[in-house]
Amino acid sequence: MELIEAIILAVLAASTPLLIAATGELVTERSGVLNLGVEGMMIVGAACGFAGAWLTGSVFVGALFGIVAGTMMSLIFALMALGLAVNQVATGLALTILGVGLSGLIGAGFVGERITPAVHLHIPGLTDIPLIGRVLFGEDGFVYVSIALVIGVWWFLYRTRAGLILRACGDNHVSAHALGYPVLRIRTFAVMFGGACAGLAGAYLPLAYTPFFIPGMTAGRGWIALALVVFSSWRPGRLVIGAYLFGAVTILQLHAQGWGIGIPSQFMSALPYLATVIVLVLLSRARSGGSTAPAALGTVFVPDR
Amino acid sequence: MLDSTPDGLNSGEPPLLRSIGLTKRYGDFLANDSIDIDIRPSEIHALLGENGAGKSTLVKAIYGLIQPSAGEIRWQGQPVVLSGPSEARSLGIGMVFQHFSLFDNLTVAENVALGLDGKESFKDMSSRLEQVSKLYGLPLDPRREVWQLSVGERQRIEIVRALMQDPKFLILDEPTAVLTPQEADQLFIVLERLKAEGRAILYISHKLEEVKRLCDTATILRGGRKVETCNPRHETAASLARMMVGGEIKEVKAASGRTTTVPRLVVNDLSLAPAEAHGVRLEHISFELKGGEILGIAGVAGNGQDELFAALSGERLSKDPGTVVIEGIAAGHLSITQRRKLGAAFVPEERLGHGTAPRMKLSENALLTGHAASGMVHHGFIDTAATLKTVDRATETFDVRKAKRDPEAASLSGGNLQKFIVGREILRNPAVLVVSQPTWGVDAGAAAVIRQALLDLATAGAAVLVTSQDLDELAEIADRIAVMFHGKLSAPLATREASREKLGLLMGGSSLEPKEAAHAVGA
Numbered sequence: 001m002e003l004i005e006a007i008i009l010a011v012l013a014a015s016t017p018l019l020i021a022a023t024g025e026l027v028t029e030r031s032g033v034l035n036l037g038v039e040g041m042m043i044v045g046a047a048c049g050f051a052g053a054w055l056t057g058s059v060f061v062g063a064l065f066g067i068v069a070g071t072m073m074s075l076i077f078a079l080m081a082l083g084l085a086v087n088q089v090a091t092g093l094a095l096t097i098l099g100v101g102l103s104g105l106i107g108a109g110f111v112g113e114r115i116t117p118a119v120h121l122h123i124p125g126l127t128d129i130p131l132i133g134r135v136l137f138g139e140d141g142f143v144y145v146s147i148a149l150v151i152g153v154w155w156f157l158y159r160t161r162a163g164l165i166l167r168a169c170g171d172n173h174v175s176a177h178a179l180g181y182p183v184l185r186i187r188t189f190a191v192m193f194g195g196a197c198a199g200l201a202g203a204y205l206p207l208a209y210t211p212f213f214i215p216g217m218t219a220g221r222g223w224i225a226l227a228l229v230v231f232s233s234w235r236p237g238r239l240v241i242g243a244y245l246f247g248a249v250t251i252l253q254l255h256a257q258g259w260g261i262g263i264p265s266q267f268m269s270a271l272p273y274l275a276t277v278i279v280l281v282l283l284s285r286a287r288s289g290g291s292t293a294p295a296a297l298g299t300v301f302v303p304d305r
Numbered sequence: 306m307l308d309s310t311p312d313g314l315n316s317g318e319p320p321l322l323r324s325i326g327l328t329k330r331y332g333d334f335l336a337n338d339s340i341d342i343d344i345r346p347s348e349i350h351a352l353l354g355e356n357g358a359g360k361s362t363l364v365k366a367i368y369g370l371i372q373p374s375a376g377e378i379r380w381q382g383q384p385v386v387l388s389g390p391s392e393a394r395s396l397g398i399g400m401v402f403q404h405f406s407l408f409d410n411l412t413v414a415e416n417v418a419l420g421l422d423g424k425e426s427f428k429d430m431s432s433r434l435e436q437v438s439k440l441y442g443l444p445l446d447p448r449r450e451v452w453q454l455s456v457g458e459r460q461r462i463e464i465v466r467a468l469m470q471d472p473k474f475l476i477l478d479e480p481t482a483v484l485t486p487q488e489a490d491q492l493f494i495v496l497e498r499l500k501a502e503g504r505a506i507l508y509i510s511h512k513l514e515e516v517k518r519l520c521d522t523a524t525i526l527r528g529g530r531k532v533e534t535c536n537p538r539h540e541t542a543a544s545l546a547r548m549m550v551g552g553e554i555k556e557v558k559a560a561s562g563r564t565t566t567v568p569r570l571v572v573n574d575l576s577l578a579p580a581e582a583h584g585v586r587l588e589h590i591s592f593e594l595k596g597g598e599i600l601g602i603a604g605v606a607g608n609g610q611d612e613l614f615a616a617l618s619g620e621r622l623s624k625d626p627g628t629v630v631i632e633g634i635a636a637g638h639l640s641i642t643q644r645r646k647l648g649a650a651f652v653p654e655e656r657l658g659h660g661t662a663p664r665m666k667l668s669e670n671a672l673l674t675g676h677a678a679s680g681m682v683h684h685g686f687i688d689t690a691a692t693l694k695t696v697d698r699a700t701e702t703f704d705v706r707k708a709k710r711d712p713e714a715a716s717l718s719g720g721n722l723q724k725f726i727v728g729r730e731i732l733r734n735p736a737v738l739v740v741s742q743p744t745w746g747v748d749a750g751a752a753a754v755i756r757q758a759l760l761d762l763a764t765a766g767a768a769v770l771v772t773s774q775d776l777d778e779l780a781e782i783a784d785r786i787a788v789m790f791h792g793k794l795s796a797p798l799a800t801r802e803a804s805r806e807k808l809g810l811l812m813g814g815s816s817l818e819p820k821e822a823a824h825a826v827g828a
Contacts, residue, residue: 162413
């Protein structure tokens with residue numbers, strides 16, 4: 001009983017940064033921009049988030065630092081890929097390399113320091129319910145924020161006019177421009193939202209997951225978030241399922257080692273990517289027409305004026 | 306023709322929209338040079354001109370998509386500055402684009418909503434959409450996604466979207482280019498009705514008969530300048546064409562007494578699954594093409610013409626070699642190069658990116674398709690002199706105009722590049738030439754040169770397969786015409802029997818002889 005509860009809690013904790021980062025990237029990609037720099041934005045968010053929390057003693061301020069740092073990183077991407085119409089893949093990869101270096105620099109002085117991690121919710125009575133109490137009512141703020149975030153994004157994309165315009169930009173930027181929508185401005189906002197989410201997801205790691213900062217602590221989570229967006233076929237609902245599935249695989253991998261199950265851990269680490277490939281194949285077979293990916297994803301747009 | 310105010314144009318009514326000295330400059334290039342145009346209510350005003358004459362630029366300026374470099378636009382007598390399409394729309398200007406500004410993966414209703422200002426709720430908008438589409442006889446299902454719809458239906462979305470803003474002035478950019486003759490007739494009924502409601506229409510086209518039939522006024526552009534404003538009903542198609550081109554167009558002449566020889570290209574029951582998401586499945590296509598013969602394939606774009614081209618050229622292979630037979634040899638499984646070695650040549654629709662590598666020189670492009678059969682490579686090394694000679698020969702024979710001897714492909718105008726590509730293939734003396742949309746977006750002079758070259762090639766004994774959406778072009782050069790619809794090819798009709806009406810029915814999916822249509826074999 002307690003083991004199951006512990007596993008569920010661990011899965012939620014492992015899944016939350018994936019869900020937050022992937023939600024942001026989903027919005028970015030829905031606008032037609034492929035930002036491969038999620039890992040870079042996350043790790044800078046982690047370093048700055050920890051710095052903020054350590055300097056002020058407040059996890060909340062730390063999270064804000066992470067959000068701002070991720071947004072700043074994404075602005076570099078927006079300037080290059082949207083403003084100067086540089087290849088998005090190259091820019092995104094460069095952003096990751098930059099981010100890893102930058103976070104090492106920023107975080108160098110903080111290695112070995114500790115902070116008080118984010119507090120967990122405690123509602124007397126509710127939180128004490130066995131099995132589900134702590135899972136539902138005893139999480140840290142990040143977990144609740146991540147759920148609210150993905151619901152908000154779903155509502156925005158499918159229930160608001162602004163969301164419709166954003167999806168339109170991702171489907172066909174030439175048409176969107178012809179109808180008079182400011183494609184590049186809309187995409188810049190989408191990229192910034194993606195950056196803010198990645199920064200927050202990065203900050204989650206030293207603020208709630210572990211109470212300290214180590215260089216490279218995102219450990220490929222940004223790449224998993226990218227795979228997750230594809231896995232979800234750009235739909236927020238499936239993104240939630242995917243995030244918890246991928247999170248479960250990471251936890252399972254740890255426990256499998258602990259229990260001495262003879263599956264190499266490398267294979268388990270590769271599972272999320274393998275799952276993504278399989279989902280992609282299944283999706284392309286299931287749907288006869290229409291594209292699941294935003295049709296303009298990753299293409300450069302230069303308006304003619 | 307010196308009188309610039311022909312009768313019937315100066316009715317007392319003030320113009321709804323007027324451009325005065327409208328100029329648009331891109332660097333050194335004057336896309337629009339001081340254009341004056343008056344558009345009155347209840348008028349269908351044609352804007353005529355060849356590709357590159359400046360029609361699109363003018364219309365984009367009127368719709369607020371680009372800012373003019375000089376000159377002004379007056380709306381109901383007041384000077385206006387249109388900083389964007391939404392401003393133009395709020396004045397009452399609507400536009401139906403040639404390359405539709407639709408979003409394939411969104412629904413019809415979502416597409417329409419994106420073209421409106423969003424002041425009403427999505428639900429109200431959807432019900433109004435159904436009302437408007439019913440009122441004008443343009444049926445649409447708001448819930449379907451655009452990729453599922455036919456080209457005609459897609460155009461309906463554009464028109465309904467424009468009509469939902471209750472425009473006083475509607476711009477249509479080459480609306481019939483993608484329609485069957487019957488669909489075009491239905492569109493004309495809608496346009497006449499809009500005119501009767503007092504709306505003005507600017508109708509961009511290069512189909513002169515259509516303009517004569519439909520339009521009250523015509524403004525003709527050439528090289529960015531206005532040449533003339535006239536009443537098209539008082540002109541002949543030939544006189545309109547002269548104004549567009551600025552000279553006589555060479556008439557294309559078929560040599561009399563062309564004799565057909567042996568079958569050179571035979572397609573037997575060719576079926577092929579679609580290669581991509583929006584592709585068409587080819588179903589049981591059969592025809593036989595003899596030397597000395599030109600077979601035309603008509604049809605609305607997107608009915609499998611591209612897929613057929615890919616299957617013939619070897620861009621896509623078929624499992625059964627016998628489905629494509631070139632010069633008596635089963636070639637369905639052979640690569641592009643192997644098919645070229647058998648004597649086949651291919652000219653795809655897309656000039657830049659498919660027909661040529663845009664950033665490579667003409668000589669390099671000549672090598673890319675000619676290396677297999679024309680001795681431009683020796684022991685793995687490129688014979689530069691031979692490639693340049695090919696360029697020179699194509700230049701000379703087909704009057705390709707270019708700035709230097711061997712420029713990049715992308716630097717040539719559409720017409721000149723097309724002449725080069727067709728010339729490059731014809732100079733190899735192919736036994737079979739498969740050509741897709743040979744004169745699409747090409748000026749009238751170059752089009753005449755290309756059509757003549759295709760006729761001459763057939764006269765010399767080659768088998769020529771031409772895919773085109775231009776029925777006039779096919780009537781001019783083809784001996785037989787077959788129609789493609791939903792991946793199926795109709796039985797070929799002899800050109801003299803292929804009336805526009807018959808072809809139109811086939812293009813819309815009706816069959817003339819139901820039994821033959823599915824399994825058509827050349828006569």
